[in-house]
Amino acid sequence: MxxxxxxxxxxxxxxxxxxxxxxxxxxPRPQYAALYSQLGTLAAAExxxxxxxxxxxxxxxxxxxxxxxxxxxxxxxxxYDLLPRIITGDEWRQLERGLTQRITALNLFLKDxxxxxxxLRAGVVPRELIVSCPHYRREMRGLRVPGDRxxxxxxxxxxxxxxxxxxVLEDNLRVPSGVSYMLANRAVMKRTFSRLxxxxxxxxxxxxxxxxxxxxxxxxxxxxxxxxxxxxTPGVFNSAYFEHAFLARQMGIELVEGRDLFVHDNIVYMRTxxxxxxxxxxxxxxxxxxVDPLAFRADSQLGVTGLFNAYRAxxxxxxxxxxxxxxxxxxxxxxxxxxxxxxxxxDPILGNVETFLLDDPVQRDHVLQxxxxxxxxxxxxxxxxxxxxxxxxxxxxxxxFRDRILANPRNYIAQPTLDLSCAPCFLDDRIxxxxxxxxxxxxxGQQTVIVPGGxxxxxxRRGSLVVNSSQGGGSKDTWVLE
Amino acid sequence: MLxxxxxxxYWLSRYLERAEHTxxxxxxxxxxxxxxxxxxxSRQGVRLLSALQALDAQRAGQVEFPLLAVxxxxxxxxxxxxxxxxxxxxxxxxxxxxxxxxxxxxLNRLYLRxxxxxxxxGWQEQPEDLFREVRHSVYLFKxxxxxxxVRGEGWHYMELGRFLERSINASxxxxxxxxxxxxGLRGQVETVDFVEWLxxxxxxxSFDAYVRAHSASIRPLHVLDFLLLNAEFPRSLRFAADRxxxxxxxxxxxxxxxxxxxxxxxxxxxxxxxxxVQIEELLNGDLLQTLEHVRRQCRLIxxxxxxxxxxxxxxxxxx
Numbered sequence: 022m023x024x025x026x027x028x029x030x031x032x033x034x035x036x037x038x039x040x041x042x043x044x045x046x047x048x049p050r051p052q053y054a055a056l057y058s059q060l061g062t063l064a065a066a067e068x069x070x071x072x073x074x075x076x077x078x079x080x081x082x083x084x085x086x087x088x089x090x091x092x093x094x095x096x097x098x099x100x101y102d103l104l105p106r107i108i109t110g111d112e113w114r115q116l117e118r119g120l121t122q123r124i125t126a127l128n129l130f131l132k133d134x135x136x137x138x139x140x141l142r143a144g145v146v147p148r149e150l151i152v153s154c155p156h157y158r159r160e161m162r163g164l165r166v167p168g169d170r171x172x173x174x175x176x177x178x179x180x181x182x183x184x185x186x187x188x189v190l191e192d193n194l195r196v197p198s199g200v201s202y203m204l205a206n207r208a209v210m211k212r213t214f215s216r217l218x219x220x221x222x223x224x225x226x227x228x229x230x231x232x233x234x235x236x237x238x239x240x241x242x243x244x245x246x247x248x249x250x251x252x253x254t255p256g257v258f259n260s261a262y263f264e265h266a267f268l269a270r271q272m273g274i275e276l277v278e279g280r281d282l283f284v285h286d287n288i289v290y291m292r293t294x295x296x297x298x299x300x301x302x303x304x305x306x307x308x309x310x311x312v313d314p315l316a317f318r319a320d321s322q323l324g325v326t327g328l329f330n331a332y333r334a335x336x337x338x339x340x341x342x343x344x345x346x347x348x349x350x351x352x353x354x355x356x357x358x359x360x361x362x363x364x365x366x367x368d369p370i371l372g373n374v375e376t377f378l379l380d381d382p383v384q385r386d387h388v389l390q391x392x393x394x395x396x397x398x399x400x401x402x403x404x405x406x407x408x409x410x411x412x413x414x415x416x417x418x419x420x421x422f423r424d425r426i427l428a429n430p431r432n433y434i435a436q437p438t439l440d441l442s443c444a445p446c447f448l449d450d451r452i453x454x455x456x457x458x459x460x461x462x463x464x465x466g467q468q469t470v471i472v473p474g475g476x477x478x479x480x481x482r483r484g485s486l487v488v489n490s491s492q493g494g495g496s497k498d499t500w501v502l503e
Numbered sequence: 504m505l506x507x508x509x510x511x512x513y514w515l516s517r518y519l520e521r522a523e524h525t526x527x528x529x530x531x532x533x534x535x536x537x538x539x540x541x542x543x544x545s546r547q548g549v550r551l552l553s554a555l556q557a558l559d560a561q562r563a564g565q566v567e568f569p570l571l572a573v574x575x576x577x578x579x580x581x582x583x584x585x586x587x588x589x590x591x592x593x594x595x596x597x598x599x600x601x602x603x604x605x606x607x608x609x610l611n612r613l614y615l616r617x618x619x620x621x622x623x624x625g626w627q628e629q630p631e632d633l634f635r636e637v638r639h640s641v642y643l644f645k646x647x648x649x650x651x652x653v654r655g656e657g658w659h660y661m662e663l664g665r666f667l668e669r670s671i672n673a674s675x676x677x678x679x680x681x682x683x684x685x686x687g688l689r690g691q692v693e694t695v696d697f698v699e700w701l702x703x704x705x706x707x708x709s710f711d712a713y714v715r716a717h718s719a720s721i722r723p724l725h726v727l728d729f730l731l732l733n734a735e736f737p738r739s740l741r742f743a744a745d746r747x748x749x750x751x752x753x754x755x756x757x758x759x760x761x762x763x764x765x766x767x768x769x770x771x772x773x774x775x776x777x778x779x780v781q782i783e784e785l786l787n788g789d790l791l792q793t794l795e796h797v798r799r800q801c802r803l804i805x806x807x808x809x810x811x812x813x814x815x816x817x818x819x820x821x822x
Contacts, residue, residue, distance in 0.1 A: 080615070081608045083596070257597055270600035281507050283817065292506045294656055294812040295758045 029060060029068075029452050038440035039185050040454060041106060052107045052502060059217050065450040071213040072103050072447065078209050084202075084263055099202065100495030103447045105210060106457060106477040107221075113473055113501045116179070116187060119371030120461060121469045122361060124175055127192065127348045128465060129364040131171035135161045135344065145363050146356045150380075153431055154353065156195070156346025158309065160316060164333060166342045167240045168467070173340040174233070174304075175463040176200070176476075180374070181442035188372045190439075190458065192357070194349040195341065196306050199476045199496075200462045201264035204229060204271075206498040207474070223500040224473040229462070230271030236466035237272075237302050240338035248301035251275045251291065253282070255307050255323045265306050279307075284327030287334040302338045303328075309343050351400040351434045352378055375437055379430040388435040389426065392419045395435045397426070410486060412438050441486055444497070446479055456480045458488050459499065473501035504656045506813045508601055511594040512657050516664035518591035519610075523641040524672045525555060525584050529572055530634035531705045538698050546683070547699075551575075553679045554672075554706075557582040572630055577621040584637060585617040601657055605647050613640040656757045659750040663808065666743040666750070667801045673740055674794040676706055677730060681790060688723040688786060700726060707738045727790075728782040740797055744774040747804065758812060766807040773800040 035046060042053045049057040076098060079085070085096035108116075133140050134151055141148040151157055176197025178190045207226055210218060234250065241248035254265035256278050269276035281291050282300065290297040305312060311321040316329035331337045347353065355376040358369045377384040377395070388395060392411055399407035409422045426433050443454035461475035477499045478488035488494040532551055536544055548571050552558035557580065577585045592614045599607055616636065620626050626633040652658050680703050684696055692700050700721050704710040707730055716733075717725045733739040748770040755767060776796060785793055 081612055082604070083599075083607065083611045257593075262596075263599075266596075266599035275505055275508075276598075276600045277505060278507070281505050292817070294504045294506055294509050294754070295760060297817070 028450075029063075029065060032451050032453050033445070034454070036440075036443065036454070037183060038454075038456065039181050039183050039442040041181070041442055041444040041457070042454075052109050055220060056105065056107070056217065059214075060452070068103060068447050069450065075101050075103060075209045075213050078212060079205070082205070084205055086260055100479075100481055101206060101209065102455075102479055102481075102495055102497040103213060104445050104452070105214070105498045105500045106444045106459075107500045107502065108459075110502050112187075113224075115370065116461065117471050117473075119187075119189075119369070120177055120463050120471055122365065122367065122370050123177070123189065123192070123357065124172060124463050124465050124469060126361040126364045127175075127194065127357070128169065128171050130360045131342070131345060131348050132166070132169045133364075134347065135171075136163060140360065140363055143363070145359050146353070150350075150352060150356075150431075151347060154347045154350045156309070156344065156350060158344030158347075160329070161342070161344040165335070167242065167338050170240065170465055171342040171345050172348070173236050173240065173465055175465065176460050177463060179371070179459045179461070179475075180439055181459075183440045183442075185442075186372070187459075188374050189357070190374055191351070192349040192354065193460075194345045196308060197460075197462070198261040198264055198306075199460060199478075200229060201267040202496050203462070203472075203474055203476045203499070204267075206476075206496060210498040218500075221500060222503045224503060226472045226474040229472045230268060232464050232466075232470045232472060233268065233304075234272040234274070236464040236470070237304050237340055239466040240340055241301050242335055242338055245301045249275075249299060250302040250304065251277045251282075251300050253277055253279070253303050253305040253307055253312075253325075255279075255311070259306075261306065268304075274304075279322070279324050282325040282328070284325060284331050287327070287331045287336050289325065289328060289331050289337045300337060302340065304340050309346065312339070312343070351376075351398055352380070352431065355434070374439060377435040379426050379433045379435065384435075385426070385430055389423055392422065394438060396438050397422050397433055397435045400432055400434060408487075410438065439486070441480075441488075444477070444479070446481070446497070448481075453483070455483070456486050456488070457497070474499045506815075508598050509656065509660045510809075510813050511598045512601065513660045513664040515591050515594035515598070516661035517668040518587045518594065519641055519644065520665045520668040521672065522584055522587035522591065523638055524669070525575065525582070525587060526634045526637040526641070527708060528554065528676075528706055529575060529584070530631050530638070531702055533572060533630050533634070535698060535702055547702075550679045550683065554676045555582050556675060573624075573627060576630070576633065577617060585621060588614050588617050588637075603647065603651050605651070606644055609640060609644045609647065613637065613644075616640070654753075656754060659753050659757070662746060662750040663754070666746040667805060669738070670740055670743040670747070670801050671798055673707060673730065673738065673743070674797045676703070677727075678791060678794045681794075684723075688727070690722070692721050692723060697721065703730075709736065709738050712736055712738075724782060724786070727785075731785070731793075732777060732780070732782060734778075741774075741777040744770075744777050744797075747801075748774045751804070751808070754808075754812065760811065766804065766811050769800060769804045769807055773797065773804065776800070 035043060042049055042057070044050050079098040079101060085098050130140065140146050141151065172194045174197065176193040176199060178193065179187050180190045181187050204226065237250045238248055251274055252265055252269045254262060254276055256262065266276055275291065277291055283290055283292065289300040289303070291300055307323050310318045312324040313326065313328040314321045314324055315326050329343070332339055332343070354373065355378055358373055361367060361369045377388050379385045379388060388397070392409070393414065395411045397409040409418060441456040441458060444457045445452045446455045457477050457479050459475050459477050461471055464470040477497045479495045479497055480486055480488045481495045482493050485493065528551055532547060539547060545567065548567065549558065555575070557575070574580065575583050577583060580586065592610050595602060595607060595610050620633060648661065680699070684699055687693070700723060701710070704713050704726060709730065713726065713729050716729060729736060729739065731740050734741050734745070736742055751766050751770045
């Protein structure tokens, strides 16, 4: 094996965290051996050239976000790291089983809490926790959802802990995004490392859109042959608009905005050049609050007036259903292992991260005494906002969070500061380890389909644990081997 | 097809047609500048602004090259090349799922190129290169559209937008030209005016085609006949009217709607006004009025199309 040019890995230091590539200094894990030896033949300048090819591909495809407050409308790409993250076939099969088990249990949980409420009566999950959740929708009580599939599309955030095992950090069950980056990253990888990609037997992911469309069609209201499926987007100013257009094109369905739809006699139509056309299934990328100004936020311009009544009447299906956010509440998260045991009578295949609920006086005291070592998260926030990372915080920030926790304990949870695993990233002219997570996308139709891969997000700032794109994160392609 | 999608495809195509037209006018202005006296160059600047419907009192005095060209290329004004391309791209962005990746990438590349030209003035050394680059990028876009797009509703909305815009642009250009060069239309061109008739042909991308049809002897009568009434030349008003009528007929059939008779009648009138007439008759009558009539018909067709397919009343749509 050719040893990579000394300079490329000269700054590569193994820390406490699990390293995705190296078992020991300069000893790659078997699945990374071919990549490691390939890097041995490449100069930094060649990697820089490929990085430019990749960056230009993203820019030209318009996979960009607009820099706010810049009147010239400058557009930036989301940082893409050149090197793949590799997951072995065995690791993946384990993940697949764990994620399928989890989504199955969560769908049963949603059906239960909006109907009989067995788990609440059994005292496994406190009723107060559910009804106090901002994403709990009383309007969904007793409403039947097609196939009892509340969540059709999930994006679950996984982390790899120092012992090499994967754990779930967060279930995203409302309108998870990022799958277009998973697909775009692979397309760019084919342009930058095509030969390497061919030498590994990487499982393909291109059929995601097809699988998504099948999942959506499965939701069609009864008796509707050949259902019309549409993707509802908040519009071109939404940061995920690229993804909405991308998926609609890949599925060959209409990309609609609220203003394209209208409801008459509890039936949803879209305005077409041939007149009104009935809509059967809506893959909505608009949050609950905004889908229908009549039922939810009256000031919303993004939704469709009367949509919720049409939904109640069973004349249109929504993916995901309304009110699924209650199951990805950060405090409800702590109960997911119990939820799995309750409905499936199985042990969870994928673990949770230890989580302290601040409602509980004992756990709260423990957290308040150890704020400098824990991560505190607001349950209603996402995108890396509303977070305190204890070891990186100032005394002043900790005092602020103490006050906020005491004012509204239900609104916060705490977790130990995790050593997220590290993967090699190409930065400027050398390769260094950076913390990563993994978000696979789960499609729960008549069968559960998980396209082998996911979005690996990278905390590009040295030492940072925050992978969110709004906070200096980037992403890389994820290879799942046969 | 969603009405909103039809709307965006139509405008995407109109804005690109306008960008191509503007780029060509600028390219030819710049390339003929050495052949003109300062005084005739300044008159040409006024004509250029008029043809682009960009002349207002405030700008009447600012027609000196190269400032005018810079302004019309990368300026903030609505008529600038950069504005046209930005508008086209905005429309494309709204219907990205409808157009191919190649089409989007080409348009996006053109947009980024013009934004770069706004911030880096290097192109002003050889401005023709930039104008040619823009034209070629639009050709490439159109070529990809033509070779990959299904000839369904989307295609015909794009065709309709392109040929309506082309008719309006060409009739404005002819209008502005004839207001200044209206003498001796039946004879040979005087040496002084030769460059302007040549410029007119080149502004309509028709010099080569004209020469093949009528040889290099440039007679106003032949030029006008060619640009107004030629049925085979894709830049003539007659050709555009045929395409407009054809696309509207297809749209009516593809939509399955029973009521767009008014749109088709308007298109038929426009085509007939250019089909059953001879250039001699037009010269005997009021040529400027004919051109005005073409523009008015185009506006009416636009409104009638929107009323029939895009912004129609919802009442009566639901059985």
